[in-house]
Amino acid sequence: TDTSSKGKTPRRPGPKKASNTERDPVGVYCRIRPLGSEDEECCVEMISSTTIQLHAPDGLKANRNGEYKETQYSFKKVFGINTTQLELFEDVAKPLVEDLIHCKNGLLFTYGVTGSGKTFTMTGSPGEGGLLPRSLDMIFNSIGPFQAKRFVFKPDDKNGMEIQSQVDALLERQKRDSQQAVPKTPSSRQKPDPEFADMISPDEACKSENVDEDGCYGVFVSYIEIYNNYIYDLLEDAPYDPIRPKWLGGSTPVQSNEYVPPQSKILREDQNHNMYVAGCTEVEVKSTEEAFEVFWKGQKKRRIANTQLNRESSRSHSVFTIKLAQAPLDADGDHILQDKNQVNVSQLCLVDLAGSERTNRTRAEGSRLREAGNINQSLMTLRTCIEVLRENQMCGTNKMVPYRDSKVTHLFKNYFDGEGKVRMIVCVNPNADDYEETVLVMRFAEMTQEVEVARPVDRPICGLAPGRRHRNQAFRDELSRRLEERGGPIDDRVLMTQLIESLPDLPTCELVDPADDQTLPRMIEVLERRHQIRQMMTEQFNKTANTVKSMLQQFDSQLSAKDYFLHDQQSKLNEKDKVILSQKTEIERLEKKSKTLEYKIDILQKTTDMYEQDKRALQQELQTREHRLQSELSERKRMEQRMQGAVTDTRLKWEKECERRVNAKQLEMQNKLWVKDEKLKQLKAIVTESSSGGSAPTERPEKPERPSRERDRNIQQKRSPSPSPLPKALPVHPKHRRSHSAGGEKWVDHKPPSNLELDTVMQPIIPNAIKVSTPSEKALSKCHKYVLRHQELASDGEIETKLIKGDVFKTRSGGQAVQFTDIETLKQVCPLAPSRKRRSGSAEGPAEGEDIENRVSS
Structure with a gap:
């Protein structure tokens, strides 16, 4: 194994095989x-x-x-x-x-x-x-x-x-x-x-x-x-064919003895x-x-x-x-x-x-x-x-x-x-x-x-008894040994060979002379001798045959005895086989019974497993429902607390709104009363002057001091405890026209996503503007002016908005650049704040009075 290699595939158990093959x-x-x-x-x-x-x-x-x-x-x-x-x-x-x-x-x-x-x-x-x-x-x-x-x-x-x-x-x-006797080809020699x-x-x-x-x-x-x-x-x-050529490639056959x-x-x-x-x-x-x-x-x-x-x-x-x-x-x-x-x-x-x-x-x-x-x-x-x-x-x-x-x-x-x-x-x-x-x-x-x-399995072997070759060879050796001991086949073969060799040759049988008296007697003598030798060979053959028959009978008797012994042993083996068969039958019966019991055990085990699974499923479902119930209860409590907080916030909000509306109504009524008093005083002065008939100039009566707003607020709270309708818009200065912002130029209105919506009455409005949250070269190329809305916290805690303005011009490299030229600051002021009342009364009161006086005189 490579001891330095890492990340090898880990050994994991594979799928179970159907057979138990090693x-x-x-x-x-x-x-x-x-x-x-x-x-x-x-x-x-x-x-x-x-x-x-x-x-x-x-x-x-x-x-x-x-x-x-x-x-x-x-x-x-x-x-x-x-x-x-x-x-x-x-x-x-x-x-x-x-x-x-x-x-x-x-x-x-x-x-x-x-x-x-x-x-x-x-x-x-x-x-x-x-x-x-x-x-x-x-x-x-x-x-x-x-x-x-x-x-x-x-x-x-x-x-x-x-x-x-x-x-x-x-x-x-x-x-x-016969094929090997034929001469082979040169390549096969x-x-x-x-x-x-x-x-x-x-x-x-x-x-x-x-x-x-x-x-x-x-x-x-x-x-x-x-x-x-x-x-x-x-x-x-x-x-190899020396006559017919071999095709070694090409369009024409070429004769060759090379290997193909x-x-x-x-x-x-x-x-x-x-x-x-x-x-x-x-x-x-x-x-x-x-x-x-x-x-x-x-x-x-x-x-x-x-x-x-x-x-x-x-x-x-x-x-x-x-x-x-x-x-x-x-x-x-x-x-x-x-x-x-x-x-x-x-x-x-x-x-x-x-x-x-x-x-x-x-x-x-x-x-x-x-x-x-x-x-x-x-x-x-x-x-x-x-x-x-x-x-x-x-x-x-x-x-x-x-x-x-x-x-x-x-x-x-x-x-x-x-x-x-x-x-x-x-x-x-x-x-x-x-x-x-x-x-x-x-x-x-x-x-x-x-x-x-x-692993390869062992092949089945033949069902015959082992040692067959050895027993056959032993039988042949034993038969040859016994024949040699009795002088049997080996000596008989030698004797038979000698007798065959001793047979005299037949003389010539041609008779050329009728008076020949030697040829026939010699022929008769040779034939008689050959007859005697043949009889001896027959006797020897019969003797050998009888010897072999006796030996075979002895073998038969021995074989019969062995057969009897084998039969006895076979009967004993049969009895043992019957006992073994009965035991096998009993074993098979017990195995079947064991399999039946195992089957029942498996069924009971499966039933138990099913019940256990149902029990676990019901317990899990019960726990789930309890958890869901607890979560619903906690959610309900949180909802109640949230609703109580919302009710409290709404009540406080309406209380503040009612107080604001009462104060505004009280201030409006006070201003109306003050204006009516001024008109009555002026009319009274005019009537007095006309009745006296004098032409001397009269002095303008001094403006009575405006009563304290705090006292008026207390009086108004006592008179009208219920909320009054919203007051009319307060008098403001004439609209200031931003000539640079309302011209014919196109503006890029850059308003960052972090700016807050103030929801005030006066908001900067820039017509012909492209509103963006992030400036881009494409937007700057279409406009002439640029304005950035920047918000920060003022010293009095209010939000201050700055409008940073500039001109857009093209650079020498073909891009867009901005040159800032003006900064306009917008502040949010609450008119009901105590620190602003005296300053607003002293600043705005005379102007309003002059307006009223001019209107009355006209």
């Missing part, structure tokens, strides 16, 4: 190859038997995100540079071969960058055989004595096996022998490379001890490659939903040498090329499949049981994946570039499938795994869905030049070992 993680192993030379920089360090650490090379600096730093990765096991091929085989491939012999499938593939040692790990070299030859050697060392004759097992071209009778198998063998003759020493031979001796076995191998996402059969023989690639194959699905290559050649082999010869025949056809990173770089993915067919012997232990349903077929796929590579390092061009692109694309599809499988298992999702995007993943989809064990060997080149590719390989390996594959 699952095992994919076994991922790591193998480190030695450096090519001592001067190369190493970037891989083996910390323990399960952990390695990657160091960024000196020439590669860490970026901001810290991508290139020391990281550790853990595997099931790490094999160092001193690991032998035998140690690797015993830890990785030997358990898969054991499972193959026990009817379980397996998949083993090597993964890594180009030049990391994948092909060497799989194939090996002289004296250091890889996983493939050692697997074949272990299979034939284990099942060698129990192999069926050739052509007894026959592929049915549908990923299955058929069993042929002994006669059909014999005819197939004779046909094969090639022999395997002699340097691969001895790849495994006898001291390193492995063998499985747990082999079923009551079965017959047949081994079939096939070899394919996946090149540019096409499948080719490497064991298919291309017919075979036609691509397609993938199909058998009746068990397993994927297989349709039309693939399956060769039956009987020894390790023969199997490896078939492998080497296909290996010479595999596509390899010379690149900048590897002299013999694999340009395709190769798949070598070992298929093992098993069938049980019959009850006598002589022949294979002729039942196709009893045939078990298991297979082990050894996959050598092509290495991922970067074209900027290999400098690939043309076909090499296309091959590299297809290789990287298929490996990317494999990585995507592993990612989706990991996400589905860890997060409980059900995303579709894109197996069909590549032939490699489509062919092996059954293994990841639970058809056998999956093992992967990650080959690592510690060279610092491969650091970036090695990091990607490590991340893929880390993710792969988090994927779990269903």
Whole structure:
């Protein structure tokens, strides 16, 4: 596991499976190859038997995100540079071969960058055989004595096996022998490379001890490659015709003896939903040498090329499949049981994946570039499938795994869905030049070992009694031993051979002379001697036959005794079987009763759960209603308090309004009385002056002092306790005309949203104005004047409004600017305030009196 990585998908329990299938993680192993030379920089360090650490090379600096730093990765096991091929085989491939012999499938593939040692790990070299030859050697060392004759097992071209009778198998063998007698084509006379003759020493031979001796076995191998996402059969023989030319492309046929690639194959699905290559050649082999010869025949056809990173770089993915067919012997232990349903077929796929590579390092061009692109694309599809499988298992999702995007993943989809064990060997080149590719390989390996594959189940075996082959062989050995002790068949055969050799030859029977008296007597003598020898042979044969009959009778008597003993034992076994059957019946009855009780318990438990749910729902509803009632009560209290406050505020407001209206009415009446008094005084003076007849000027009577407003207010409150109607508008000065504001210019009336509405009688009105809350260049371009309404608190506590005015003009850059020219201040004054009464009486009273006097005189 990468100890420095963060943000990984957490493991969460996935959905429950219907079956209790046990699952095992994919076994991922790591193998480190030695450096090519001592001067190369190493970037891989083996910390323990399960952990390695990657160091960024000196020439590669860490970026901001810290991508290139020391990281550790853990595997099931790490094999160092001193690991032998035998140690690797015993830890990785030997358990898969054991499972193959026990009817379980397996998949083993090597993964890594180009030049990391994948092909060497799989194939090996002289004296250091890889996983493939050692697997074949272990299979034939284990099942060698129990192999069926050739052509007894026959592929049915549908990923299955058929069993042929002994006669059909014999005819197939004779046909094969006759074909081998015919001279083969030049291409088929090639022999395997002699340097691969001895790849495994006898001291390193492995063998499985747990082999079923009551079965017959047949081994079939096939070899394919996946090149540019096409499948080719490497064991298919291309017919060689020296007369007819081959088409190698172009418009005209060209005769050539060169190798022509075979036609691509397609993938199909058998009746068990397993994927297989349709039309693939399956060769039956009987020894390790023969199997490896078939492998080497296909290996010479595999596509390899010379690149900048590897002299013999694999340009395709190769798949070598070992298929093992098993069938049980019959009850006598002589022949294979002729039942196709009893045939078990298991297979082990050894996959050598092509290495991922970067074209900027290999400098690939043309076909090499296309091959590299297809290789990287298929490996990317494999990585995507592993990612989706990991996400589905860890997060409980059900995303579709894109197996069909590549032939490699489509062919092996059954293994990841639970058809056998999956093992992967990650080959690592510690060279610092491969650091970036090695990091990607490590991340893929880390993710792969988090994927779990269903554990394969044991296949059912035949129901016949075990040890049939051993008992048959023991019977034959015992019969031969007894015949030898009695001087039977062996001595009799010697005697019969001697008698046959002692038969005299017949003389010539030609008679040329009637008086010949020697030829006939000699003929009679020879015939009599031959007759005597024939009688002796008959007697000897009868004697031997009688001996064999007596021995057979003895065997029959012994067999009858054994049969009686077996019958007795069988009767006891039958009694035991009856007891076991009765016990099974009782157990089944108890199990049914237990299931019935469990069913009742489940029903009661469900009923209890339903009642508990209803109880909780009712309690929750009751709590909700109580909470709602409490909230309604509190809301009602708040509403009552709010209404009481509103009533109090309204009462105080009306009291103040009534007081204001009474004061205003009292002031109005006082002014009217004062005006009437003045008029009466003036009339009185005029009448007095006219009656006296004098022309002397008269003095204007002094204005009587206006009574105190406070006293008038008290008198008015005593006279009229009820509120009076609103007074008329107070006398004001003539309207002041703002010539600048009421002209023909257009104004921008800037009134900030924070200003308050005063609701006073006199408000500034600016016609032809654009009212804005925020000035903009667009508004300023349409107007000539600008006014800003600014509010602030005056010294007497009232709100003071300032109208700041200015001219709008264009700037040299094309914008708009404002030059302020005037400030007008508006104040709010309450006429009923005590501090204002004396000042207003002294200022406004004479002017009003003069007005009245002028009106009266006129």
